[in-house]
Amino acid sequence: MRVTVLGTGAMGAGVAGSLLREGHDVTVWNRSAQRAQPLGEQGATVATSPADAVASAQVVLLTLFDIDAVLEVLGQAADAAPESAIWVQSSTIGLEGTERVVRVAAEHGITLVEAMMLGTKGPAEQGKLTMLAAGPQEFLDRVRPVLEAISVKIVVAGDAVGAGTALKLAANAWIASITAATAQSLTLTTALGLDPDLFLQAIDGSASDSQYAHTKGAAMIADRFDPQFALDGLRKDIGLMVDAANESGVSTTLLDALVAVYGQASAAGHGGDDIAAVVTGFRPQGAAD
Numbered sequence: 425m426r427v428t429v430l431g432t433g434a435m436g437a438g439v440a441g442s443l444l445r446e447g448h449d450v451t452v453w454n455r456s457a458q459r460a461q462p463l464g465e466q467g468a469t470v471a472t473s474p475a476d477a478v479a480s481a482q483v484v485l486l487t488l489f490d491i492d493a494v495l496e497v498l499g500q501a502a503d504a505a506p507e508s509a510i511w512v513q514s515s516t517i518g519l520e521g522t523e524r525v526v527r528v529a530a531e532h533g534i535t536l537v538e539a540m541m542l543g544t545k546g547p548a549e550q551g552k553l554t555m556l557a558a559g560p561q562e563f564l565d566r567v568r569p570v571l572e573a574i575s576v577k578i579v580v581a582g583d584a585v586g587a588g589t590a591l592k593l594a595a596n597a598w599i600a601s602i603t604a605a606t607a608q609s610l611t612l613t614t615a616l617g618l619d620p621d622l623f624l625q626a627i628d629g630s631a632s633d634s635q636y637a638h639t640k641g642a643a644m645i646a647d648r649f650d651p652q653f654a655l656d657g658l659r660k661d662i663g664l665m666v667d668a669a670n671e672s673g674v675s676t677t678l679l680d681a682l683v684a685v686y687g688q689a690s691a692a693g694h695g696g697d698d699i700a701a702v703v704t705g706f707r708p709q710g711a712a713d
C-alpha cells in the first residue's frame with residue numbers, strides 16, 4: 425500500500441523501516457528533515473512538507489510527539505490527501521487531545537481510525553509492536569495490512585476513536601509503574617548492602633517475575649540509558665494519565681508519585697535518556713547517577 429508516515433522520531437522511523445521491509449510504498453516527512461534522510465537511503469520517499477507527503481497516500485500514519493504537533497501537521501495536510509485515504513492516529517495525545525483530532529478530522533471529511541503503538545524503539549524497528557486499534561471495523565480492515573507489517577498483535581479496543589487511546593493510557597500506566605518499582609527495589613537492595621542483581625535473581629521464574637523488570641533492571645544496574653522510550657516522553661504520558669484519572673474520578677495517588685520520581689530524574693538531566701533512568705530519582709542524595 426502507499427503509506428505516509430508523518431513524524432520520524434524513534435517510533436515513526438522504526439515503523440517506516442518495518443513498512444519498507446514488508447514491501448509497502450512509503451513516504452515520510454519530519455519537521456527536522458535530517459532525521460528522515462536515513463529512511464530515504466532505505467527506499468522511502470522523503471517529502472518536504474506534510475501536504476506533499478500525503479498527496480497520493482492510501483494510508484496516513486500520524487506518529488508525532490504531542491497534540492500540538494498533531495494538530496499543526498493535520499492542519500497543513502488535511503486537504504491535500506485523496507478523499508479515499510484513511511488516517512491512522514498513532515500519537516499518544518490523551519483523551520481530550522483525541523477528541524480535538526476527531527473534531528478536526530470531521531471538519532475536513534477525513535476518515536480516521538486510531539492504532540496506538542505499545543512498545544519501544546526496538547519493537548518498532550523489528551515490526552513487533554502491539555497495536556491498540558479503534559474505529560469502524562470496515563476501515564480497520566482496510567488498514568490491517570499496514571498494521572500487520574509493524575506488529576505481532578492487534579488488539580481492537582472498540583469501534584469509536586478514543587478507545588485505543590484509553591487502553592494505551594492504562595497500558596503505559598503499567599509500564600511507568602513497573603519500571604519505577606524495579607528501580608525502587610534495585611536501589612533498596614543496593615542501599616541495604618547487597619548486590620542489586622540479587623533482586624532480579626530472587627524474582628526470576630516466580631509468580632511475580634517480569635521480563636521487563638530484567639530488561640530495565642539490567643540497564644539500571646549498568647547505568648545504560650540509551651533511549652528506547654525517552655523519559656520525558658513517558659512523563660508527558662503520565663500527565664495525560666492524570667488528566668484521564670481526574671476526569672473519570674479515579675484516584676491519582678500512584679500517578680502522583682510517578683510524576684514526582686520521573687520528574688526528579690528529568691530535572692537531574694535524564695529527560696532524553698531511557699525510562700530506566702528513573703532509577704536516579706530513587707538514589708540517596710549525593711549518590712552518583
